[in-house]
Amino acid sequence: MRSVMDRPYVIASAAVSLDGYIDDVAEARLILSDEEDLDRVDEVRAWADAVLVGANTIRTDDPRLLVRSAERRRARVAQGRPESPAKVTLTRCGKVDPGARFFTTGDTERFVYTCDATVDEVRSKLGGVATVVGAGDPLELPRMLADLRGRGVERLMVEGGGAVHTLFLAADAVDELHVVYAPFFVGQRDAPRFVNPADFPQGPASRMRLASSRQIGDLMLLCYRPRKDRARHD
Template identity: 55%
Template structure:
């Protein structure tokens, strides 16, 4: 296999496995202590990846929040926050979204071939738009990121992106946080879609750590023999 970044999937779900409810309002699943843990993980990564739907719906900043962690990154010769990465089929991205306007870091948009021209016209100098194939080839994208110096990649969703990385066998670690409540509405967004996953009743993922963080619990799963690599 060609070289690719160590890839860590990170998400928080309800007890019944939902990332989001049925409405447009963002569902806050975690707590302040876990947000700080996620910030620490972000600070140790070279890039953070989310899908275009997450950029549109949640308008995330994807920055390291804590000043001391940003300073530590700068001391190591890095940007204050990891590079930002997204992938899209239709290039329906708002150039004024915080993904593109906030933070001093590189931004990469892996775009389906048919929408590359539109994406470059819309985003201009705000991001590097890369032809990722038709549709975007995640394995090739991972290798391309490695070639751009990304050695540790944090994938923060959403559900379609998690599904693609897991079913393609491109994830080395899963950080799954469980919130202590139910969504109870099938119209909400689940953690993953249907798919042919490498872990199933006949092949279980290895649970490497269980940690209580206030009223939530973190489950760390080893998904490859690269788990825990620095």
């Protein structure tokens, strides 16, 4: 078994509806959080050495993944860190757009992890806007996390989407789970969920521990940790 010290400390973060959806099927993006909660997410992002989203999230949401607060950016620079954390994505098929804001915004490192067989193709497609790394065939999460740790990433924030959260949780590679619940239902069968079906180690026989809870306006934030915690990187 790979040692937990071979990977970053991982916080997985998501906003969901009461019935567990992270979006609906409408063309416009579903708004789940409010400004106060987005500021909380920004605080966690400023804590991180890197922020990870799946390639599908880049295609559908086109996120910038930058620290929004000028004060937090200044604090990071004062600590000898870049204004925003490194950006990380993973793709099995290599379907990435070099014009996406993930690649074009912010002065920070960018990493794309893909299958060994598609490394050359992805490098050619991106043209040097990111470091492309092979992580096995098929892509192996422990290998990817060990590579990030070797590059100095001690604190990783995982922002989704559902396939990525499923991957990390099923691999028992999440040290803290932050879930914000919005007070409404989506109720659409084809809408994306927070997680997909999987064999999760955090099942009824191994319940997670509620570390904290907080009301944010009409939202509710729940922070969970696995029962067997490891030391946090402060």
